[in-house]
Amino acid sequence: MIVPRYYEDLKVLHDNTMPARAYYIPASKRMDDLVEHRKGSDRIQFLNGIWKFKYFESIYDVKEEFFKQGFDVSEYVDIKVPGVWQNEGYDHHQYTNIKYPFPFDPPYVPQDIPCGAYVYDFEYKEDEKAKKAFLNFEGVDSCFYLWINGSYVGYSQVAHATSEFDITDIIKNGKNTIAVLVMKWCDGSYLEDQDKFRMTGIFRDVYILKRPQACIRDYKVNTEGEKLKLYIELTDPIEVKIELEDGSGKKVACGRVNQTGSIEFKVLNPVLWNTENPYLYTLILGTEAETIVEYVGFRTVEIIDKVLYFNKQKIKFRGVNRHDSDPITGFTIGIEQIIKDLTLMKQHNFNSIRSSHYPNAPYFYQLCDKYGFMVIDEADIEAHGPVMIYRKEDTDYNRFKRWNEKIADAPVWEASILDRVKLMVKRDKNRPSIIMWSMGNESAYGCNFEKALKWTKEYDPSRITQYESARYRNYDVVYNYDHLDIYSRMYPSLDEIREYLKDDASKPFLLVEYCHSMGNGPGDFEDYFELIHKNDLMCGGFVWEWCDHAIYKGTAKNGKAMYYYGGDHGEKVHDLNFCMDGLVYPDRTPHTGLLEYKNVYRPARVVSYDKESGKLVLHNYIDFDDLKDFIDVNYEVSCDGISVETGNLDLPSIEAHSEKELELRIKIPNKGKVFLKLIYILKKEMPLIPKGYELGFDELKIENEDGRNQHTVKWLEREVTVSDMEVAEDDTSVIIKGKTFTYTYSKKNGMFESLVFAGREYINRPMELNIWRAPTDNDMYAKLEWKKAKYNEAYVRAYKTEIIQLEKCVEISVKTSMSAASIQKILDADIVWKIDCMGGITSSIKVVKDEEFPDLPRFGIRLFLDKKLENIAYFGMGPYESYIDKHQSTSHGIYRAKVSEMHEDYINPQENGSHYDCDYVELANGQFGMVAAAKKTFSFNTSVYTQEELERAAHNFELEESDSTVLCLDYALNGIGSNSCGPVVTDKYRFDDIKFDFAISIIPFVK
8 A cells, every 4th residue: 555544534634735715816917817717827837738647446556656756657648637537448437326336334435446646747937936836636536645756745535626735845946747646436435426427537627826925825705785895814924905996997995904804995886796797896916926816796695584685686596507517528627618508508598506516616606707697606515325225114204314324413524524615615705606505415414514504604604505405314303404594495396385385484495406307308497487486485496407417439320429328338336317317418409498498587578468458568587687778579470370560669667576568569360370479689788698699588379350270271171072982891991992092991900001192102000099108208207107007018909890981071980999918998999080082081089098097198199101201391389399398498380390300319219309289280292291280289299210219229329210200199298397306297287188089180182
């Protein structure tokens, strides 16, 4: 063993590290651009680059003294720093959510801990005015030992915290060698059980700060009202000149200090920082040899009568949980990657971020200051694993009651937990964007978190605190919650929230995680929005989560990117694709769920509209700006998808969270489906969003004399020419021949086997009744019941077919049922088919479902059409996929696309691409085609993949196209919801009908 066993010693968390301090980058002179360009400082020397590296499968294999000067590293390989070694081909990736990937035996971890030896040569030149040298590691997973020029420097753990070492006495002018031994596991890994891939290495920046002997060691900025209080800690007595400038560079305060202590400034009528106007003052701290530039935001965060106020204004968090994650670079996230995330968030109406579940790189918060995001900063603590350890009495109650025993309420872990909280708070304390401290995530509650909360509130009373896991404790013990400001929950049902608001309501309610955004979903944004805005105690929520976590593995033969998730890397302990739960794909392409969120959280909403008087009431959902200054509003009136009137509104002043009446008179056509659409366009200059950007819309159905879609009416009421039809039947089939068609009907299942129209076969497989869908991620639990009910194996049998030949049509009546082996009938369906003389088919289906069975995934007709029918046109909700509980991002119109473009390519294939509230859908190619239309709107889905293929393939790049254009015409589908982690689908979105009728017409045509 070449190193002491600090990695399994809870009494040694760090060795020879400097005390925690605020993050800053000094320079020899004033420099204002060090947020995004900190390399520009002449007092920082980055050690990022190509290091020498050797991977060891076990700590016991590390026998060579690689850290000694002159050690031959010729057999070592090149590796990027910052980076993670799994992405360079060493060790293997592993994704696990709750379970520890090693036995629960704290503080011990697996004996054969994988290790990485890093060696790097660099040139150093001492600055005569800054002879002190401090080596900073901003993130190393999970712990590391450090040597400079062969001399041991120290040890540190806490993966997502800065470790700073004074190396002044070891470093020298000229060539130096740094050596680092990084270990995959340490006792701290029990507190780093976050829901993420487990990756290892020096994954954040490494640099040396050159500093004078006498300098500012730490400082703390606090703003309250018109006061700015500054506490400065000096290494030695030295004069510090302090200046404060406003956004235009005008000096608004100045002063001097020469010893450790506080100084206070008064700024008259300061411009307040908020998410819509992230106004920052510049604080310059200057000594004879060094200048530090800091950015200051004046703002207040407080709770008054159990309501959260920001700058004396009630606010709602429009938030999202964000991990550091990239499919190529892993945990290593640079400024450009962060800005890309922040830009997308701004463009989709988010105003806040939770740093789940660890502090981000320090410049992340500076960017949030600059671009206007409120932040929950979360300590690098998650001890979720103890909830999974073996219990004789294995009930949720018993597991949750005893979750806290091993870590949260065990005094031996007090130092570790407090250390992590203090490292976060002390580093990030000066960031105005941070308005809340979180003690960590999913670790249960006990004495250690009581002390962490108490220390935090005493050190920084200017911010509020949250810790969702406070509810998991020994229910027989009384704990102290005096220092916990917010009652936060993950994934509660709407009824649970209402119950709290009615019966408890002791603290503001925060949805710290909600609307689990896995795959196709979520389907509950609108419902949570309504509840959040109904009650002032609701302070908003943070969607889980921002991005899909995956590992990029190159390009498949079909041209698709190959993304791997849990279980794809040979790991034994994993949680499959539960990491694929974001609003954006790994490459940041938006999911439709992100588009859904954007429009639910649009800046304004129509409260009411009276078409007779033209009175329209508009509500401002922005937290601070007057709506008149924030947006322009364009409007469009459409009839059957055709624009018939456009214009823009002259907005009056509508202050934040208020509403006002204005006038909008429109001309309403007598016939057709008429919609009024209001489009909200950004008017003001905003960080990251271009002026003129569309922020959302409202769509209102306008009643008129005949509100039917006239194109649908044309198809359903078309004039049928009378001509002779021939009907022939045998024991198993009926053949209906008309002038232009020959259809074959099966007496076995009551459906059509062949549809030959104008000499062309339209279907290449028999038609089906369909109650199954490829389960979505959010069907994770529902599908267990569905498969128990054998919905995925169900098929149709017909009992008796009756044929009546009339003047204009042939009518086929049949009684059918759906069932599967070993179970009773799922449902009975009485079907009437009417085939008119021109080849049109109208179906009328009356269904009675057995009440013993669970909600149906869907009910409809599935057709396997000629592959050449690839051009789609429809009137309904588009252009994105839409469902009964997921259609806020879509609006009614005529949409056109190729069948291949209708597929939403989720990495874990699943049900996708349906369109809700449709009047008709037309599939065509050149001169021939088919239309499906109905009096009552329906959903449809058309795809190059079958539902069976979507369910079979584990990854999107494995999908194989069908030889058909697959068309599903659905009476209804069960709601999407967010039940992969959230509550079950809300009652109003469940497909729980016992009796229902479905009528639809299918009409082949030749142009």
